Amino acid sequence: MKVIITGGTGLIGKALCADLVRDGHEVIALSRDPAHTTEQLPVGIRLEKWDGRTAQGWGRLADGADAIVNLAGENIGAGRWTAARKQRIISSRVQAGAAIVEAVAQAHYKPRLVIQSSGVDYYGVHGAETLTEDQPSGSGFLSETCQVWEDSTLPVEQYGVRRVIYRGAVVLAMQGGAFPRILAPFRFFVGGPLGGGQQWFSWIHLRDQVNGLRFFIQNPDASGVYNLAAPNPLQNRNLAKAIGKAMRRPAFFPVPAFMIRLLFGEMAITVLGGQRVIPARLEKEGFQFSFPQIEPALRDLLYPARS
Numbered sequence: 001m002k003v004i005i006t007g008g009t010g011l012i013g014k015a016l017c018a019d020l021v022r023d024g025h026e027v028i029a030l031s032r033d034p035a036h037t038t039e040q041l042p043v044g045i046r047l048e049k050w051d052g053r054t055a056q057g058w059g060r061l062a063d064g065a066d067a068i069v070n071l072a073g074e075n076i077g078a079g080r081w082t083a084a085r086k087q088r089i090i091s092s093r094v095q096a097g098a099a100i101v102e103a104v105a106q107a108h109y110k111p112r113l114v115i116q117s118s119g120v121d122y123y124g125v126h127g128a129e130t131l132t133e134d135q136p137s138g139s140g141f142l143s144e145t146c147q148v149w150e151d152s153t154l155p156v157e158q159y160g161v162r163r164v165i166y167r168g169a170v171v172l173a174m175q176g177g178a179f180p181r182i183l184a185p186f187r188f189f190v191g192g193p194l195g196g197g198q199q200w201f202s203w204i205h206l207r208d209q210v211n212g213l214r215f216f217i218q219n220p221d222a223s224g225v226y227n228l229a230a231p232n233p234l235q236n237r238n239l240a241k242a243i244g245k246a247m248r249r250p251a252f253f254p255v256p257a258f259m260i261r262l263l264f265g266e267m268a269i270t271v272l273g274g275q276r277v278i279p280a281r282l283e284k285e286g287f288q289f290s291f292p293q294i295e296p297a298l299r300d301l302l303y304p305a306r307s
Contacts, residue, residue, distance in 0.1 A: 002028070002061075003025060003027050003065070005017060005027065005028070005071065006069070006071055006100070009031060011173055011175060011176040012071055012171060012213075013071050014040065014041060015206055016069065016210050020214075021043075021045060028046045028048055029045050029046070030049075030050040031048070031049060032049070033049075052092065053096075055100075061103075064109040065112070067114070067115060068103075068113070069117075071117050072093070073089070074092040074093075076267075080264065080265050089145060096152070100153050100156065111156075112220075113164065114164075115163075115164045116150060116152070116164065117168060118149050119169075120277045121140075121143055121146055122137055123136075124139050125140065126274070129276065131227075131278065132227065133167075133224075133227055134280075141269075142270070162220070164226065165224065168204070168209070169202035169204045169228065169229035169233075170202065170204070171203075171205075171206055171209050172297060182243070186249045187249070191250065192251050192253035193239075193240045194255050194272065197235065197237030199236050199271075200275055201233060201234055202230070202274070202275055204228060205290065207290050212226075213228075215287050226279065226281050227280065229279050230289060232292055233275075233278075239294065242295055242298060246295070
């Protein structure tokens with residue numbers, strides 16, 4: 001297979017690139033600065049330059065591709081949400097999607113599949129109710145961002161291209177993302193729940209994240225919206241207990257909500273809000289999670305030699 005990946009130098013992109021190359025597939029990662037990206041990717045990945053906005057210079061590669069996986073977008077957790085930064089978060093996603101649509105439109109032999117990333121924040125902040133793919137969109141900045149992100153590649157369907165939208169949960173991995181920051185207080189014996197601790201936390205092990213993307217690529221009947229999250233979300237207080245138990249650290253030092261809001265401003269919603277998301281479609285279609293429960297996932301991440 002020939003697979004093109006935008007955002008290939010990120011946590012998910014690198015893992016997916018490595019997995020595909022290991023199985024002998026042709027993998028092309030798009031980068032704004034290939035000269036400084038080579039060492040970040042596994043051997044065997046073909047790097048191509050793109051501007052993140054158009055198909056200029058790389059669009060020809062879409063011709064006959066088996067899949068384009070769109071993971072591109074500015075990191076929402078890299079700093080406070082100023083007005084300018086919020087605009088960059090949205091525009092980076094809309095522009096990347098427009099570039100893919102342009103490449104598909106120009107391709108003589110259309111790609112078979114476009115995978116469009118999104119997030120469980122699409123649903124907005126919720127309480128204990130379970131959320132499947134049928135749940136409507138919510139409100140707030142993150143939900144609105146997910147909505148325009150998903151719509152950014154919608155026009156490819158007019159060309160007969162199969163499209164999958166996956167709404168991803170927090171990816172647990174030691175290599176990056178949110179998980180090392182979640183662990184940090186526990187390493188210093190001051191871990192505990194955030195805010196009231198009752199907010200729901202939807203998560204997925206990096207291995208299942210990659211396997212889920214492979215499932216979409218390899219199953220021609222897969223199309224439309226999927227929740228890509230472990231089938232057993234848990235409340236933040238129970239996450240803290242599970243981490244404390246796995247690390248043999250205390251888990252009774254709560255961080256008050258007002259302090260989180262003071263430190264992070266509007267971005268505090270990423271830890272004080274939550275969703276109880278269930279991967280209903282994946283389970284119905286027979287996808288098998290390697291880590292459906294949090295305890296084995298934590299053991300594998302923290303003590304891989306024992307797994």
